[in-house]
Amino acid sequence: SDAQDFYDNATVFDRAFQYDFANLLSKERFTNMINLYDDEGGTEEIDEVREALFNCYGTLTDAFEFYSVMGKGFVQSHVIDIVAFSQFVKDCDIADTNTCKEQDTVNAFEFENAEEVSSDGSNGMNDMNDDSALMRFEFLGCVVRLAIIKYVKSGMVFDVSEAVQLLCEKNIQKHLIRTNHHMS
Numbered sequence: 001s002d003a004q005d006f007y008d009n010a011t012v013f014d015r016a017f018q019y020d021f022a023n024l025l026s027k028e029r030f031t032n033m034i035n036l037y038d039d040e041g042g043t044e045e046i047d048e049v050r051e052a053l054f055n056c057y058g059t060l061t062d063a064f065e066f067y068s069v070m071g072k073g074f075v076q077s078h079v080i081d082i083v084a085f086s087q088f089v090k091d092c093d094i095a096d097t098n099t100c101k102e103q104d105t106v107n108a109f110e111f112e113n114a115e116e117v118s119s120d121g122s123n124g125m126n127d128m129n130d131d132s133a134l135m136r137f138e139f140l141g142c143v144v145r146l147a148i149i150k151y152v153k154s155g156m157v158f159d160v161s162e163a164v165q166l167l168c169e170k171n172i173q174k175h176l177i178r179t180n181h182h183m184s
Helices: 010-025 028-037 040-068 082-091 102-113 135-154 160-176
Strands: none
Touching: 010 028, 010 040, 010 135, 028 040, 028 135, 040 082, 040 135, 040 160, 082 102, 082 135, 102 135, 135 160
């Protein structure tokens, strides 16, 4: 492994997060979404979203690993299909009848999974990206999108990073037991 150990160390963990967040930032619709729904937007808010995701990254990567093996077998491991994603949403008690309907979660999955061609005409990692499943960075994008749907669009908060923090604390971390094996 990159850590040259059984478990990833802090350096590998940090590098993985930086890689995932850089992939998110490479999707124009990700930054547009933050700027559209945040009360102030801009690079400062993107940095705050980065921090909120990083604070929950251990739990999110554990969840990603767990739900990725729930899908259609090991042929497509390390991606999450819609069935496994829906189970994650259910397990974390994210969908409800008022703030974040089940169809909203399906739409978030489909929107984050859609391939985006960059402004220079290249398709980035689309060739490696399964068209019916989420890669880890897309899963993080779904978390941000679900936070916006559940907490910003409902008017509970007006700050995207605060919504991400709420979703992580009240839904994801509350319902999923996190082990600290990433930080060993």
